[in-house]
Amino acid sequence: MELVILVPCSLFLIALIKFLYDYLWVPLSLQHMLNSQGIKGPPYRFIHGNNKEIIKMRKEAMNKPKALTHDMFPKLQPHMHSWIKEYGKNFVYWNGVRAQLVISEAELVKEVMKNSLNVFPKAKPSVYASNLLGNGLVMIEGEKWVKHRKLTNHVFHGESLKNMTPAVIASVETMLEKWKGKEGKEIEVYQEFRLLTSE
Numbered sequence: 001m002e003l004v005i006l007v008p009c010s011l012f013l014i015a016l017i018k019f020l021y022d023y024l025w026v027p028l029s030l031q032h033m034l035n036s037q038g039i040k041g042p043p044y045r046f047i048h049g050n051n052k053e054i055i056k057m058r059k060e061a062m063n064k065p066k067a068l069t070h071d072m073f074p075k076l077q078p079h080m081h082s083w084i085k086e087y088g089k090n091f092v093y094w095n096g097v098r099a100q101l102v103i104s105e106a107e108l109v110k111e112v113m114k115n116s117l118n119v120f121p122k123a124k125p126s127v128y129a130s131n132l133l134g135n136g137l138v139m140i141e142g143e144k145w146v147k148h149r150k151l152t153n154h155v156f157h158g159e160s161l162k163n164m165t166p167a168v169i170a171s172v173e174t175m176l177e178k179w180k181g182k183e184g185k186e187i188e189v190y191q192e193f194r195l196l197t198s199e
Contacts, residue, residue: 023047027097034092039101041092042083049094054079132190171199 027044034041042050061078074081080102083091089104103109122141125133133139137148154160175196179187 023097027094027099030099031092034099034101039090039092040087042087042094044094047096049096049098050079051094051096054093057082171196 024046027049031041031044042053044050045052057078061075064075066075079093083093083102084104090102090108092099092101094100103112122139125139130139137145137152140148175192179192
């Protein structure tokens with residue numbers, strides 16, 4: 001009889017310890033480690049992280065009257081704007097129990113983007129992102145990325161781009177002329193831009 005009670009209780013205790021370890025101990029120890037390295041940020045909140053704060057800031061930003069300005073960052077990403085002011089260009093915030101490190105310093109961004117040791121793998125894109133960006137340099141990794149990167153370095157060199165300017169202008173003008181003929185009709189912009197970029 002004692003075994004019938006002991007087994008479920010011990011399983012429950014193990015599950016509770018694992019839950020507290022994953023959702024409390026790991027985030028708090030990670031936050032402490034980052035803080036000791038000088039990377040501050042909003043404090044971790046149990047289970048939901050900073051998601052409630054982000055939602056609240058977005059609602060407040062959307063309820064404010066819209067000013068005629070090109071500075072859309074405070075409106076679209078009010079939490080980032082606020083935390084950059086409060087914690088500096090590099091900070092950490094919490095998406096649930098997952099730490100999100102924000103880096104805004106140009107030199108650190110270059111260092112991360114080099115990614116020579118594959119320390120920062122690319123996130124798996126959503127279906128919409130992969131449809132929009134295709135199987136290009138942004139999405140691929142490994143040897144294929146190295147090959148594509150070498151090819152694009154030559155194409156996107158300053159002199160090459162200067163030489164391509166007349167061709168780009170001609171392609172855009174051709175596309176706009178075609179659109180004028182379709183005035184009042186629906187245009188599949190995704191397909192049009194795909195054709196434009198392939199030119």
